[in-house]
Amino acid sequence: MRRSMIRATGCYLPDQIVENSWFEDKLDTTDEWIRSRTGIERRHFAAEGQTTSDLALRAAQDALTRAGMVAADIDGIVLATSTPDFTFPAVATMVQAGLGMKTGFAYDVQAVCAGFVFALANADAMIRAGLASRVLVIGAETFSRIMDWEDRGTCVLFGDGAGAVVLEAVEGNGDSNDRGLLASDLNSDGQYRDLLYVDGGVSTTGTAGHLRMQGNLVFRHAVEKLAKTAHTALDKAGLTADEVDWLVPHQANLRIISATAQKMNLPMEKVVLTVADHGNTSAASIPLALAVADAEGRFKPGDVVVTEAIGGGLSWGSVVLRW
Known part of the structure; x- marks a missing residue:
């Protein structure tokens, strides 16, 4: 059975680090208030003129370097973002140009904070279908x-940043012992749009909005839906929560x-x-966390x-993989 495995991870965080104390003379808040309610201590902000595609390109280059690959080895790019440089073209195409890729496909996925999970499942499906052998997912x-x-x-x-993985086709037996992506579960329910939107x-x-x-x-929807989608994906993979080594x-x-x-x-x-x-970096948060843990040798x-x-959306989902 054709599977897709994470060959390498990469990440990029802007240079500007913003501690919680930065907000204290601007808002009715304190470092202690932010930490106690969110666990956030600092985040990174992009510099003036630094765009989402700039961050994505740096993360993609890092992932390729760690994979020992060059842009010509990649068949396509699937990029998750809710803050594109322009209405169009897709940020992925600008990363494609920045990498010097002359062939292959590049497109964006928009599912807000769940975007990377959706992009990963999308790229996995393309690899399983034989439409690509190596995909950069950002x-x-x-x-x-x-x-x-x-x-x-x-x-x-919230903060700014980018993370990337190189997803590569491998052969497996079709069971839960295979390495690579084993199962995914994707969901949306548009009736909850007003809970989180711009x-x-x-x-x-005609403006970007806030x-x-x-x-x-x-919060209430998140706890219920996240646990449920994780268990659903584990069931699809033929695994149980007791067999999970890492939750990202x-x-x-x-x-x-x-x-x-x-x-x-x-x-x-x-x-x-x-x-x-990092704070909440939306679609960048999971690939950033994967890259940090990978670099630390945890997996x-x-x-x-x-x-x-x-x-x-609300949009939510999960992916189960064997490293």
Whole structure:
């Protein structure tokens, strides 16, 4: 059976590090308030003139270097973002040009914070179908560009960054012992659109708009839906939560992550956490966390890894893979 395996990871974070204290003279908030409610201590902001495609290109180059590959080895790019440089063309095509790729495909996926999970499942399906053998899957965001700096409930949460993986075709036996992506579970429910959205767009206001969120309601949906999608994907893979070596969740909020792990009966020692240093980087958060854990040598060949995320839409999903 044709599988897709993560051959290498890569990441890029902008140079500007913003500590929680940066907000204290701008908003009615404190470092302690932010830490206690979110687990966030700092985040990175893109520099003036630095775009989502700039961040994505750096992460893609890092992943290719770690894979020992060049752009010509890649058949396509699937890039998840909600903060593109332009309405069109796709950010992925700008990364393609930056890498010097003259062939292959490049397109964007938009599922907000769940974007990377959706992109990963999409690229996996293409590889399984024989449409590609190697795909760069990227999550990249500049959420600092859509913040309302007077809304302390949202602007302290988000940061900028990019992460990438090289997904490569391998042969497996078709069972849960295979290495590579074993199963995915994707969901959306548009009736919850008003819980997390941006109040602008091309066909409405003609502006980028600002992020709006009903945090308490998002929290409740997140804990329930994330645990459920993870169990569904594990069932599809023929595995149980007891067999999970690592949970790599969307890094939105430490309380959501902890509650989800508890529902899955996973100790926090098995959870990859980067939220303290990155904040919520939306579609970039999972590939960033994968890259950090990979660089630290946490993943061993054969480890079962579960990724899960929820974002605006509401859209949510998970992927189960064997490293």
